[in-house]
Amino acid sequence: MKILVIGSGGREHALAWKLAQSPRVRRVYLAPGNGGTSGNRAFQNIALQDFEDLVQYARDEQIHMTVVGPEAPLAAGIVDTFRAAGLRIFGPTRAAAQLEWSKDFAKAFMARHAIPTAAYRSFTDAEEAHAYVRLRGAPIVVKADGLAAGKGVVVAQSVEQAHGAIAAMLGHRNLGAAGARVVVEDFLEGEEASFIVLCDGRNTLALATAQDHKRLLDGDRGPNTGGMGAYSPAPVVTPAMHARVLREIIDPTIAGMAAEGIEYTGFLYAGLMIGNDGQPRTLEFNCRLGDPETQPIMMRLKSDLLDLLECAVDANLGRAVAQWDRRPALGVVIAAHGYPEQPRQGDVISALPPDAEDSVVFHAGTRLVDGQLVTSGGRVLCVTALGENLKSARRRAYESVAQVHFAGAQFRTDIGNRALRASQ
Ligand code: AMP
Ligand code: GLY
Numbered sequence: 001m002k003i004l005v006i007g008s009g010g011r012e013h014a015l016a017w018k019l020a021q022s023p024r025v026r027r028v029y030l031a032p033g034n035g036g037t038s039g040n041r042a043f044q045n046i047a048l049q050d051f052e053d054l055v056q057y058a059r060d061e062q063i064h065m066t067v068v069g070p071e072a073p074l075a076a077g078i079v080d081t082f083r084a085a086g087l088r089i090f091g092p093t094r095a096a097a098q099l100e101w102s103k104d105f106a107k108a109f110m111a112r113h114a115i116p117t118a119a120y121r122s123f124t125d126a127e128e129a130h131a132y133v134r135l136r137g138a139p140i141v142v143k144a145d146g147l148a149a150g151k152g153v154v155v156a157q158s159v160e161q162a163h164g165a166i167a168a169m170l171g172h173r174n175l176g177a178a179g180a181r182v183v184v185e186d187f188l189e190g191e192e193a194s195f196i197v198l199c200d201g202r203n204t205l206a207l208a209t210a211q212d213h214k215r216l217l218d219g220d221r222g223p224n225t226g227g228m229g230a231y232s233p234a235p236v237v238t239p240a241m242h243a244r245v246l247r248e249i250i251d252p253t254i255a256g257m258a259a260e261g262i263e264y265t266g267f268l269y270a271g272l273m274i275g276n277d278g279q280p281r282t283l284e285f286n287c288r289l290g291d292p293e294t295q296p297i298m299m300r301l302k303s304d305l306l307d308l309l310e311c312a313v314d315a316n317l318g319r320a321v322a323q324w325d326r327r328p329a330l331g332v333v334i335a336a337h338g339y340p341e342q343p344r345q346g347d348v349i350s351a352l353p354p355d356a357e358d359s360v361v362f363h364a365g366t367r368l369v370d371g372q373l374v375t376s377g378g379r380v381l382c383v384t385a386l387g388e389n390l391k392s393a394r395r396r397a398y399e400s401v402a403q404v405h406f407a408g409a410q411f412r413t414d415i416g417n418r419a420l421r422a423s424q
Contacts, residue, residue, distance in 0.1 A: 002061055004029045006054070006078065007069025010112035010333075010364035010382040011036055011291035013306070014298040015067060017360065029063065035373050049208065051081040058087050065090060067309060071288050074266070075101040075147060078342025090309045092266035093288045096257060098269070099285040103152075103183045104145045106285050107376040113256035117282045126170040132184055133162045139187035144169055146178030148225050150340075155187065188283065191418075193234040194293045195245050197270075198308060199254055201263040201318040206246065208300050208324050210233040211291035211419065216340065218414045225340045226379060229415030231330040231390060232296040235422055236274050245272065245280050253285070265312060273276040288349065294383045295362045298327035302380055327358075330393040330417050331384035332401050336365060336375045337408020343378040351404040352381075359385040359400050375406055390416055 001024050013036050018027040020042040030037045031054060033045030048054050051073075058066060064410070066082060068074055068091035071306040077094035091097075100104045104122045109115075122145070123129035142165040144152035152175060156162035159355060163305035169179030174339045193211050197204040212230040214220035237245070249270055289297075298305075304322040311320040336343040343365070352361050353371070362384060365377020383400045387393030394416045401411060 001025050001064040002027050002029060002265040004031065004054070004058055004063045004066040005069060006031050006073055008034050008361045008364075009291050009295040010379065011289050013070040013362045013364070014295045015069060015289070016043055016350065017362070018298040018301060018305045019067070022304045025306060031324055034363045034368030035368045035376070036361070038368050038419045046104050051076075053085045054078075055082060055085045055087060057312065058082070059085070064088065065309065067091070067287065067308070068266075071097065071100050071147060072272075072287065073104040074287050076291045079266075088313055090266060090313050092264055093262075095262045096264045096266070097287040098262075099253075099257075100287040101147050102145055103143050104181055107183055107185070109256060110282060115252050115256070115282060116279060118188050120183050121195050122181060122183050123170070124181050126166055129170060129182060129184055130163055131168045133159055136184070136186070138162060140168055141185050141187055142169070143183045143185065143194060144175045144179040145181035145183060145393055146175070148175045148178045150224065151175065153224070169329070188273040188275065188281055189355050190273045191236045192283070192354050193237050193272045193274060194230075194290050194291065195237065195250070195270045196297070197250055197268050198266050198291060198312045198317060199266060200312040200315045200317040201265050202254070202258065203328055204246070204250055204268070204292060204314065205312075205320050205322060206242070206250070207322065208232045208297050209237040210241070210290065210297055211236070212290060212293050213412060213415055216335075216410070216412075218412050222412075223229045223340055225335070227280065227290070227292045227333055227335045228335065228412045229382075230290070230296055230327060231291070231393070231416045231419060232318050233302055233328060235302050235419050241274065241278075241280065247268070249280060249282055280301070291364075292331050292333055292379075292382045294380045295331040299329040299360060299384050299386055300325040301329070327387060327388060328390045328393050329384060330390060330416050331362070332397050334381045334383065334401065334404055335379050335410045336377065337410070339378040339410060343375075344408060345350050345374070345376050347406040347408060348373040349373040349375060349380070349404070351403055351405050353403040358387070359383075359396055361400065361404070380406070380409070390419055394420070
């Protein structure tokens with residue numbers, strides 16, 4: 001069987017790596033893929049982007065199923081296009097992906113269905129937004145309604161900072177149409193976790209939990225990034241908390257979408273803040289897997305991923321079970337010089353450690369140029385390892401990180417610290 005994966009990041013490499021392990025899968029095609037998925041027996045990169053071209057390719061090559069990694073093609077309706085052509089694809093439709101591409105939609109939806117989240121209001125008028133900030137005080141959070149590639153959230157510690165964010169988004173339109181409407185919401189305290197499920201429209205199957213590290217520098221300092229590392233499981237999600245998240249957040253979301261006539265199929269990612277009062281609240285929904293959470297999650301998945309995705313596409317998830325490696329996994333992102341503002345490209349990557357049962361280097365911003373691997377994006381690699389416990393997974397991952405070389409490489413040295421501290 002042939003499978004097509006849309007995207008080019010570490011998440012997509014991990015998905016393709018896992019799918020290629022299915023005895024039924026002959027080859028995984030990636031559009032466009034990266035340096036880790038080219039020139040290899042298991043994978044083939046294809047340089048197509050246009051949805052109609054991809055549909056034609058999937059038909060010509062008799063692709064059994066297409067799996068979509070990033071949010072942009074989902075928001076642009078790739079699932080609608082493939083389905084209209086009678087092709088099998090796993091992901092939410094454009095309407096269902098609204099949970100991610102409109103924060104205003106997601107917040108109003110959560111209010112309609114009593115799903116716990118921070119109190120908020122939405123604005124298109126800057127003066128009204130400024131007045132609301134004056135009323136609520138700081139800390140407070142300003143979010144662009146639309147997709148902004150990780151730049152749409154400002155956690156303002158002062159009212160001045162919140163006013164600045166509103167002026168930039170609504171006044172100067174620094175994020176374009178994505179910031180033409182803003183959500184202003186209360187600041188929530190607690191511990192974050194990523195809770196991701198597979199959905200078939202009615203039923204869900206929870207994946208292993210994970211936690212990522214959004215800031216660039218050790219100690220959660222520096223600018224926000226797409227994620228500098230992740231580990232699975234997230235100890236903050238105890239079995240009791242797991243049941244509660246399903247009951248209070250995931251189930252009502254899937255049921256609410258169905259009740260509103262928008263069936264949700266695909267991965268659904270709830271970014272959670274678990275308060276000191278023990279209440280989980282939704283910070284955001286993503287309509288896709290997280291990156292880099294996917295890398296440790298896929299390393300722990302023992303079941304055949306194709307089987308699970310087929311159950312989801314066939315509305316048959318009710319009977320599916322996923323087996324997980326009881327060993328924790330931890331991934332360290334190695335980013336390019338200048339990331340996140342202005343990542344430099346073209347640095348030569350040498351000396352990658354060979355993959356092993358308990359250690360895999362997933363590629364993201366890499367490219368093969370004349371047989372040489374070079375950097376081609378912000379997050380370059382995610383070195384991921386399994387261990388008997390989190391500490392040994394971390395030791396193993398950093399052993400591999402130490403073997404990777406390219407000019408200007410940046411990585412955090414404290415991935416997993418919070419969980420390790422909590423367990424001591
Ligand atoms: P989002 O893209 O909505 O997940 O926001 C990015 C990051 O901003 C989250 O991972 C949190 O660290 C932080 N954040 C978002 N909303 C809030 C909130 N209401 N209170 C505190 N932190 C938040
Ligand atoms: N790691 C966070 C995300 O993928 O949105």
